[in-house]
Amino acid sequence: MGALAKGLKPGLYAITDARLTPDDRLVSCVEAALRGGAVLVQYRDKSASARERLRQATELQAVCRNAGVPLIINDDPELARRVGAAGAHLGQRDGSLAEARRLLGEDAILGATCHARLDLAHQAVAQGADYLAFGRFHRSATKPEAPAAPRSVLTHARHLGRPVTAIGGITLANARPLIEAGADLLAVVGGLFGGTPEQIEATARAFQQLFTEHHPSCLSQSTGAQP
Numbered sequence: 001m002g003a004l005a006k007g008l009k010p011g012l013y014a015i016t017d018a019r020l021t022p023d024d025r026l027v028s029c030v031e032a033a034l035r036g037g038a039v040l041v042q043y044r045d046k047s048a049s050a051r052e053r054l055r056q057a058t059e060l061q062a063v064c065r066n067a068g069v070p071l072i073i074n075d076d077p078e079l080a081r082r083v084g085a086a087g088a089h090l091g092q093r094d095g096s097l098a099e100a101r102r103l104l105g106e107d108a109i110l111g112a113t114c115h116a117r118l119d120l121a122h123q124a125v126a127q128g129a130d131y132l133a134f135g136r137f138h139r140s141a142t143k144p145e146a147p148a149a150p151r152s153v154l155t156h157a158r159h160l161g162r163p164v165t166a167i168g169g170i171t172l173a174n175a176r177p178l179i180e181a182g183a184d185l186l187a188v189v190g191g192l193f194g195g196t197p198e199q200i201e202a203t204a205r206a207f208q209q210l211f212t213e214h215h216p217s218c219l220s221q222s223t224g225a226q227p
């Protein structure tokens with residue numbers, strides 16, 4: 001499978017978390033995920049002050065730019081604009097995709113949460129979403145209240161012509177069926193972060209390996225792939 005629109009590539013979408021990637025480990029954890037080949041990074045923090053969020057997002061933007069990997073800011077298109085991030089991720093209660101597009105421009109990557117619902121996915125496409133996120137697929141300690149989704153929604157969503165992202169409780173042990181069902185991106189918090197940087201790098205590499213097995217042409221695109 002080749003590159004997706006806007007330079008997105010199939011693979012691991014690493015999402016930060018105030019608990020698992022606290023301030024003193026944030027950059028080293030994300031650098032480890034990038035060394036392992038993560039193709040997309042999201043800064044997601046619900047607890048830091050606006051000032052801390054600006055500093056952390058600025059640091060991550062520098063790290064991601066160095067690695068040539070897009071940084072997405074969760075919930076906050078204005079913060080994405082301020083730090084020059086590649087885009088923003090919006091849930092159903094996070095404001096309008098059209099406004100985010102006006103703010104960030106045509107080249108920005110906008111992601112939309114669609115839970116398990118294709119009607120929300122159709123709306124998100126109409127409003128300009130660049131990728132569609134479905135989930136949660138498994139129990140999630142990060143967001144236990146997220147509504148559950150069946151794998152079949154990934155297969156159906158492929159007809160919408162946007163990269164399909166799976167999220168929620170994803171680990172190396174349960175990832176393969178999600179890729180087989182049609183996920184282009186696996187968005188992962190707990191199944192990636194939490195260990196040492198060495199462990200994070202190895203886990204990211206193993207996620208990327210699942211994609212190269214499924215889409216052999218990913219091999220040449222993945223920064224972390226071994227020849």
Ligand SMILES: Cc1ncc(COP(=O)(O)OP(=O)(O)O)c(N)n1
Binds near residue numbers: 111133143
């Ligand atoms: C890739 C991706 N998919 C889904 C979400 C969840 O967004 P949302 O429903 O707005 O919930 P919060 O993450 O804001 O708690 C996401 N962030 N990223």
Ligand SMILES: Cc1ncsc1CCOP(=O)(O)O
Binds near residue numbers: 146190
């Ligand atoms: C933000 C979000 N939306 C649905 S599940 C989830 C949490 C993903 O984290 P984890 O990979 O730890 O389950």
Ligand SMILES: [Mg+2]
Binds near residue numbers: 074075089091094
């Ligand atoms: Mg949100």
